[in-house]
Amino acid sequence: xxxxxxxxxxxxxxxxxxxxxxxxxxxxxxxxxxxxxxxxxxxxxxxxxxxxxxxxxxxxxxxxxxxxxxxxxxxxxxxxxxxxxxxxxxxxxxxxxxxxxxxxxxxxxxx
Amino acid sequence: xxxxxxxxxxxxxxxxxxxxxxxxxxxxxxxxxxxxxxxxxxxxxxxxxxxxxxxxxxxxxxxxxxxxxxxxxxxxxxxxxxxxxxxxxxxxxxxxxxxxxxxxxxxxxxxxxxx
Numbered sequence: 001x002x003x004x005x006x007x008x009x010x011x012x013x014x015x016x017x018x019x020x021x022x023x024x025x026x027x028x029x030x031x032x033x034x035x036x037x038x039x040x041x042x043x044x045x046x047x048x049x050x051x052x053x054x055x056x057x058x059x060x061x062x063x064x065x066x067x068x069x070x071x072x073x074x075x076x077x078x079x080x081x082x083x084x085x086x087x088x089x090x091x092x093x094x095x096x097x098x099x100x101x102x103x104x105x106x107x108x109x110x111x
Numbered sequence: 112x113x114x115x116x117x118x119x120x121x122x123x124x125x126x127x128x129x130x131x132x133x134x135x136x137x138x139x140x141x142x143x144x145x146x147x148x149x150x151x152x153x154x155x156x157x158x159x160x161x162x163x164x165x166x167x168x169x170x171x172x173x174x175x176x177x178x179x180x181x182x183x184x185x186x187x188x189x190x191x192x193x194x195x196x197x198x199x200x201x202x203x204x205x206x207x208x209x210x211x212x213x214x215x216x217x218x219x220x221x222x223x224x225x226x
Binding site for chain 1: 142144146151152153154155156159161166167169170201203205213214215216217218219220
C-alpha cells in the first residue's frame, strides 16, 4: 500500500517568515494530494489540494508543489501569521478511494 | 462549517465491549470514509463506503465493520474492543464528480476511550 512520509515533525518560524513542509509518497499511481490543517481539538480542514495533472497551485498565502518524478509534494506558507499555528497533514490518494496521511507537522508561528 | 456531523462526541467503553459510531454526510455527498486518529498521529484509513458498498479498506482487522445507508449516513462498528482502540474516530464525506475531483471533508470526530 501507499506510504506517506512527512517532514519536519515540528517547525517554528517568526511571524512574517515562510514555512515549508515536505511529503514523499511511495505509490506512483497516487494522483490526488490534499493538505489539511488541524487545530487543537478540532477536525482536520482541507486548506489546499493538488492533482497529478498540475505541478503547482496557489491560494493567497498558501501554495503546493508536486514533483511526480521524485514522488514528493510540498506545502509553502508565506507571510506566516500566529493563526497559522496548527498541525498540518499531507495525504495521498488514488482516485479518492483511499487516503493515506503523513504523520503531521506541528507549526508554531512566533509573534 | 462543512456539514458533516458525528455522534456521540465522547464515549467510554470497557475492553471486550462493542461500540457503534455514527456519521451524517454533508448534503449531496455519496461517499463516506472512516479514520482512526491516535494522539499525535495522522488519521489512519479504516474503510470507505460508496453508494452503500465498501469501496476500499485499510489495514484494520475484521472486528472493524461498517455500513452506509440509502441517505448516505454511515456507521462504524467495533467489536471486542481493545485498549489500543482508544482514539479519535473521524468520518469524512465526499462527492466524486470525476476521476480527479473528490474533495473530502471531515466531521468533528468521536473520542473513544477504552478502559
